[in-house]
Every structure is written in C-alpha cells, then in structure tokens.
Amino acid sequence: MTEPLTESGAPLQTDVAIVGAGPAGSATALALVQRDRSWAGRLLLIDRAHHPRHKLCGGAITPLGLEVLEKLGLELEVPHRAPPEMRIRFGGIDQRFFPEPALRIVHRAELDAWLLHRAEQDGVRLLQGCAVTDATLDGGTTTLRAGPHTVLARVVVGADGSRGPMRRLLGLSRAGQLARLLEVFTPIGDDERAAGLDRVARFDFDAMRDHLQGYCWDFPCMIDGEPAMNRGVFDARVRPERSRESLPRVLGAHLQRRGLSLAQVQLEGHPIRWFDPESPIARRGALLVGDAAGVDPLLGEGISFALQFGRVAAATIDSGFARDDLGFGDYTGRVARDPVLARLRTRHRRARLLYGRRPGLVTRALWRLGPAFMRAVYS
Ligand SMILES: Cc1cc2nc3c(=O)[nH]c(=O)nc-3n(C[C@H](O)[C@H](O)[C@H](O)COP(=O)(O)OP(=O)(O)OC[C@H]3O[C@@H](n4cnc5c(N)ncnc54)[C@H](O)[C@@H]3O)c2cc1C
Known part of the structure; x- marks a missing residue:
C-alpha cells in the first residue's frame, strides 16, 4: 500500500483529505478521479485501520447499489452470492x-479492500493505521491530527462511519437517531x-x-x-x-x-x-458522506447510499474548487435532489409511518x- 512520504515530520498538505476508507470514502476518491484524473494527486485517503479490516455488515448490495457501482465505472469483482x-x-x-x-x-472486508485498491490504482494517496483524533479550522485550512501525522487540508470529507468522530470534530453534531x-x-x-x-x-x-x-x-x-x-x-x-x-x-x-x-x-x-433530513451535513470546507451523514432508517441499507454520497460529494467538491467557493452551501440541496439519495428522505417518512405503531x-x-x-x- 502506498504511504505518502513526509520529510522529518513535516505536515502533509492536500486539497482534499477523506477521513475513512469504507465505501463512502473510497467512492468519493474514485468519483473525483473519474471526473478529472488530476484529482488523484490532490487527495489523501486516511483510515485508522489497515485494510482488509473487519466490518460488521450483512454485505447485501441491492440493485440500487449495483447501479451506483456501474456509474462509478466498476463491476463487482469480489466473491459474492447472488440469491x-x-x-x-x-x-x-x-x-x-x-x-x-x-x-x-x-x-465487507473484501468489498472495502477492493474499492480502496481501485482508488490506489487510480493513484490516490493513502494513509492507513492512522486515526484522526482532532480537526481545527483556521482560515481556509483544516488541520487534522492523524496518528503521528499532521495533515493540512483545504477540504475535509467525513467518511468515518456511524461511530467515527468527524461529525463532532467538524462541528456538525446532532444528538440521537x-x-x-x-x-x-x-x-x-x-x-x-x-x-x-x-x-x-x-x-x-x-x-x-x-x-x-x-x-x-x-x-x-x-x-x-x-x-x-x-x-x-x-x-x-x-x-x-x-x-x-x-x-x-x-x-x-x-x-x-x-x-x-x-x-x-x-x-x-x-x-x-440513521439519516435525518434536519441534521447538518456540510459546513465551510467540510462535508459528511455515507454513515457519517446517515443510513436508511427503513431497512438499514447503507452500502448503496454510501457509494452515491461519494459521487454527490465529488461533484460538489469539484464544482466548489472550479468556482473557488468551498462554502458547500449547495451540498444539502444536491443530496436532497439526487434521485438515489432522495430515497433516504422517502424512507425516513415511510419508516416513521410503518414503525409508528404495532x-x-x-x-x-x-x-x-x-x-x-x-x-x-x-x-
Ligand atoms: C450489523 C450491520 C449489518 C448491515 N447490513 C447491511 C447490508 O446488508 N446492506 C447494506 O447496504 N448496509 C448494511 N449495513 C450498513 C452498512 O454497513 C453501512 O451503511 C456502510 O458500511 C457505510 O459505509 P461508510 O463508508 O459510510 O462507513 P464504514 O464502512 O463504517 O467505513 C468507515 C471507515 O472509517 C474509518 N474510521 C473510523 N473512524 C476513523 C477515524 N477517527 N480516523 C480515520 N478513520 C476512521 C473506519 O476504520 C472505516 O474503515 C449494516 C450495518 C450493520 C451495523
């Protein structure tokens, strides 16, 4: 696995730091590079684990998820059952x-390692075994503490799953759900x-x-x-x-x-x-994707949405850099209008209806x- 080189502890500088290399993080990297190959050298994907890593999950990818994989230019290449x-x-x-x-x-360990490998093959830099424990925004730069490394990023993508710290560290906290x-x-x-x-x-x-x-x-x-x-x-x-x-x-x-x-x-x-349409998922220089933003509360389906969050985040970041506006005020609207992610709102309503009473x-x-x-x- 590629490890970015640092000179005697000098901070790592990157345009975009993606924290978490599960499906959401890898999909964000893959979708950025798919938009423009020059993104590969401007990204840093950070995970606290070394892949392949254990991930609790039923591992069911629905037709929706397969459709998103196809849009990412990928055909499932890991062992699977297809009942x-x-x-x-x-x-x-x-x-x-x-x-x-x-x-x-x-x-899941195999799916995630494969996606990450594809991102690496695209030339994305990777830092494994480094947990992000701190994030401070100063001017237009966020400073991350990632294991022994200091990372300076213009944009941070929180892709660290349901239990990761990024939502809180980026000041996008909301209780419960x-x-x-x-x-x-x-x-x-x-x-x-x-x-x-x-x-x-x-x-x-x-x-x-x-x-x-x-x-x-x-x-x-x-x-x-x-x-x-x-x-x-x-x-x-x-x-x-x-x-x-x-x-x-x-x-x-x-x-x-x-x-x-x-x-x-x-x-x-x-x-x-679970995804709550009222919870904030972006602020200046930072976005949440995948479980960090929330899963479907009707069925608990998360892989397809994590992959699609990556695509929508990539489009938002790409256009933000192109316009030199990293406020990301448009991200919530893009998520709401996206035909795949819009289902999270629908499922939220249906879950409240279906599970409302015995x-x-x-x-x-x-x-x-x-x-x-x-x-x-x-x-
Ligand atoms: C029991 C169970 C069964 C499920 N079954 C299904 C299913 O069958 N089908 C389905 O579609 N969904 C299922 N889900 C949901 C699915 O697992 C998630 O939606 C999916 O993993 C979300 O991907 P993600 O990339 O957002 O997060 P994750 O896959 O959780 O990846 C987050 C990554 O961030 C890293 N990380 C965390 N904290 C830090 C940190 N501080 N610094 C750096 N890295 C960090 C982690 O190591 C991890 O690699 C299930 C969930 C559970 C719990």
Missing part, C-alpha cells in the same frame, strides 16, 4: 420477489438447504407484532470460501417514544425457528446513525394485497 429470490415475511405471510439484477452478498443491529454467522441448516433457502435472501418483519421497529434477516453468504448464512436483527428506533424490544430476545427466537440457539453463535452488534388489522390487510403495496413501501 435469485428475496422473500419478505409479515403477519405470517411470505411475499416472494425475483429482483433483476439479484442482490449481491459480499464479505440511532438504530440498533445484531448479527451472527452460522452454517446453513440441513432443512434450509433441502428447502432451497440457501438461495433466498429473507427479511422477516413478524417481530413487529411485538415492539421491533424493523426485521430479522437471513442472507446466504460466503465465509472462507464456504457457503454460510449471515443472520441478524435491525431495530430502527425511528419512534424512540415506543417501548424498546430486547434484540437478543428477538434474535434468539428467530434463530430458534431456524433450529439454532444464541448460545451456539458469536453475537456482534453496534448502533448505526401493526394492526389495516396493515395486515394491506400486506395481503400483495406485491404492489410492498413495492410502494420498499422501493
């Missing part, structure tokens, strides 16, 4: 879909295999009958080259005033229906910040109307 069927369960009824193209389920997730990897059950369910991505909303504001999932995946299952539970908490369901209890019951028990698996989980007779009756209703809610 042809999606099954969504609610009120004991299964609805079946055969999306075209099919979902792709990847191992956290969804909760738990995830486990398990072998494929014999019954599942016999029923062909190792070729189906399942979303089960039945626990909404309790107090879950979300769903449990079972995604076919690969672990160390072997087919396996990634399972988990997502609780949007988009209605924090409603009572809170115990996630281990919900996931435990879900696993039990699959012939598994919580005691057999290694649970991992962390909260993610599902009653009306919701169940609508669900029985079938795919038309579901497409309206989940598109």
